[in-house]
Amino acid sequence: MTMPILNVESISKHFGGFAALSDVSLAVAAGERLGIIGPNGSGKTTLINCISGALRCDVGTIIFYSQNVSRLAPHRRTRLGIARSFQIPRPFFSMSVAENIAVALEFAARGAAVTGDARTLLAQMRLADKADRKPAELTQVDLRKLELARALATQPRLLILDEVMAGLAATEVDEMLDIVMGVSQLGVAIIMIEHIMRAIMRFSERVVCLDAGRIVAEAAPAAIVQDKMVRRIYLGA
Amino acid sequence: MRGWGRFSVGASVVLFTALVLTRVAANEYFFFAGYVVLQFVVLATAWNILGGYAGYVNFGAGAFFAAGAYTAVALMKLFSAPLPIQLIAAMCVTGLMGFVIGAMTLRLRGIFFSIATVAVAVICETVVMNWSLVGGARGTTVLPPPPPEGFSSYARMLFVLMTAIALLAVTLARHIETSKIGRGLRALRDNEEAAESVGVPTLRLKLFAATASGALMGLAGAPFPLYMNFIEPTSAFSLNYAVSALAMPIIGGTQIWIGPVIGALLLASVQQIVTVTVSSELNVLIVGVLLVVFVVAAPNGIVGLAQKLHKRWQRR
Numbered sequence: 001m002t003m004p005i006l007n008v009e010s011i012s013k014h015f016g017g018f019a020a021l022s023d024v025s026l027a028v029a030a031g032e033r034l035g036i037i038g039p040n041g042s043g044k045t046t047l048i049n050c051i052s053g054a055l056r057c058d059v060g061t062i063i064f065y066s067q068n069v070s071r072l073a074p075h076r077r078t079r080l081g082i083a084r085s086f087q088i089p090r091p092f093f094s095m096s097v098a099e100n101i102a103v104a105l106e107f108a109a110r111g112a113a114v115t116g117d118a119r120t121l122l123a124q125m126r127l128a129d130k131a132d133r134k135p136a137e138l139t140q141v142d143l144r145k146l147e148l149a150r151a152l153a154t155q156p157r158l159l160i161l162d163e164v165m166a167g168l169a170a171t172e173v174d175e176m177l178d179i180v181m182g183v184s185q186l187g188v189a190i191i192m193i194e195h196i197m198r199a200i201m202r203f204s205e206r207v208v209c210l211d212a213g214r215i216v217a218e219a220a221p222a223a224i225v226q227d228k229m230v231r232r233i234y235l236g237a
Numbered sequence: 238m239r240g241w242g243r244f245s246v247g248a249s250v251v252l253f254t255a256l257v258l259t260r261v262a263a264n265e266y267f268f269f270a271g272y273v274v275l276q277f278v279v280l281a282t283a284w285n286i287l288g289g290y291a292g293y294v295n296f297g298a299g300a301f302f303a304a305g306a307y308t309a310v311a312l313m314k315l316f317s318a319p320l321p322i323q324l325i326a327a328m329c330v331t332g333l334m335g336f337v338i339g340a341m342t343l344r345l346r347g348i349f350f351s352i353a354t355v356a357v358a359v360i361c362e363t364v365v366m367n368w369s370l371v372g373g374a375r376g377t378t379v380l381p382p383p384p385p386e387g388f389s390s391y392a393r394m395l396f397v398l399m400t401a402i403a404l405l406a407v408t409l410a411r412h413i414e415t416s417k418i419g420r421g422l423r424a425l426r427d428n429e430e431a432a433e434s435v436g437v438p439t440l441r442l443k444l445f446a447a448t449a450s451g452a453l454m455g456l457a458g459a460p461f462p463l464y465m466n467f468i469e470p471t472s473a474f475s476l477n478y479a480v481s482a483l484a485m486p487i488i489g490g491t492q493i494w495i496g497p498v499i500g501a502l503l504l505a506s507v508q509q510i511v512t513v514t515v516s517s518e519l520n521v522l523i524v525g526v527l528l529v530v531f532v533v534a535a536p537n538g539i540v541g542l543a544q545k546l547h548k549r550w551q552r553r
Contacts, residue, residue, distance in 0.1 A: 090431040106417060107417075107438075
């Protein structure tokens with residue numbers, strides 16, 4: 001593997017007496033596509049909350065481009081190039097779709113020239129005709145696209161997707177996958193949490209399986225579905 | 238910036254009109270009542286910077302107002318400080334108050350800030366009650382200096398001053414609203430975690446809004462002792478300020494600077510009229526009833542209602 005851009009070094013996170021993450025280590029290379037699977041409550045969302053800064057890990061360090069970001073506020077991590085989507089879309093409801101993107105462009109653009117305005121980004125997401133709508137008028141799949149577009153507007157070097165395809169129809173899943181693969185081709189590293197195995201298999205170069213706050217398996221997608229532990233705790237076969 | 242030209246022309250016209258009125262209007266009561274209405278424009282606009290744009294409700298507007306007033310009184314008693322110094326000092330004191338309360342509570346989301354503002358109101362009133370320099374619970378008399386050159390009474394001068402302060406407050410609010418800060422505040426009001434995830438420095442913006450809002454409330458209160466010639470804690474910390482400061486923006490509309498202005502002009506005028514024609518006890522009741530009606534029937538205020546009707550009209 002090339003030099004990792006993200007190094008998660010034995011982090012733990014407790015909520016009261018409950019260990020949501022214990023001693024988790026993870027590395028992501030530049031441009032890599034990493035899938036994360038695991039049963040509900042296994043710590044997937046906690047892990048990305050710790051990486052993005054929505055939560056602070058209790059112990060351990062998170063290194064992003066040789067900088068320790070473990071104690072940085074989330075907006076600072078975004079400006080360094082860590083972007084995320086939320087499992088349940090969290091649009092800015094009082095703003096139009098285009099304004100949602102504009103906020104991200106305005107606050108997170110990191111020095112470098114903004115790679116196109118809100119409209120071009122929306123065109124990439126096939127949302128251009130809805131630029132002036134309010135989020136409340138959008139369908140589920142469009143809300144997911146908006147969530148993704150807003151994360152991309154921050155010009156990330158690492159994009160973390162928390163179940164962007166949950167609840168979508170099969171054709172919509174394919175459409176989202178196409179978009180995500182397109183982002184990957186721009187050189188952005190992507191961590192994707194997903195329960196839809198078909199999507200994980202097509203997307204990932206490497207898959208990590210979490211269970212009860214620990215990484216229990218790590219392999220190429222073809223190998224992970226053969227893993228006995230993964231089959232027992234997650235795939236149920 | 239687009240729209241600023243028209244805005245500054247409007248502001249100049251308002252200030253000029255106020256000046257002309259002090260020359261031509263004979264009825265002294267007009268300035269007395271007009272001052273109060275304008276003072277509420279400042280309070281409502283100030284409240285809206287944090288409460289409307291950022292969504293953090295301040296229940297202690299009365300405390301900020303009174304802190305401004307008592308800062309002025311203390312400076313007069315201690316140093317016979319002139320009015321401009323009183324205004325600047327009041328702004329600094331209440332701006333700092335906003336910043337400190339914010340720094341203690343705005344790291345947390347939700348209602349902690351609101352609870353703290355209630356506590357601060359109680360603390361401030363207790364301090365003033367027991368501070369003999371500013372008159373304690375009995376209050377103290379403040380004699381205004383002779384009216385400055387060109388004004389036939391001190392009340393007329395204060396009327397023009399409050400007009401200028403109101404214009405300053407509205408200009409600042411409008412500037413915040415249309416700037417990057419305003420867009421950041423709007424994002425964090427909609428969803429704070431999402432705002433952080435797109436790089437909005439939420440804590441810094443909230444602290445800025447709390448400071449600006451507090452400073453303007455103090456500025457609204459600073460000329461109050463000279464206006465009344467007398468100050469005592471019960472009227473300075475009156476519930477009416479806290480309730481009105483939040484009811485006026487909500488009734489007018491919190492999304493845009495004109496909302497609190499409309500709400501304040503309307504409600505404060507009604508209050509003044511009712512005080513004279515019916516009874517001075519009805520004030521808070523009227524505000525309360527209107528607040529309930531608007532929260533239920535028109536949650537986006539008069540401005541929101543007008544926009545809705547305008548849209549419906551266009552569709553025909």
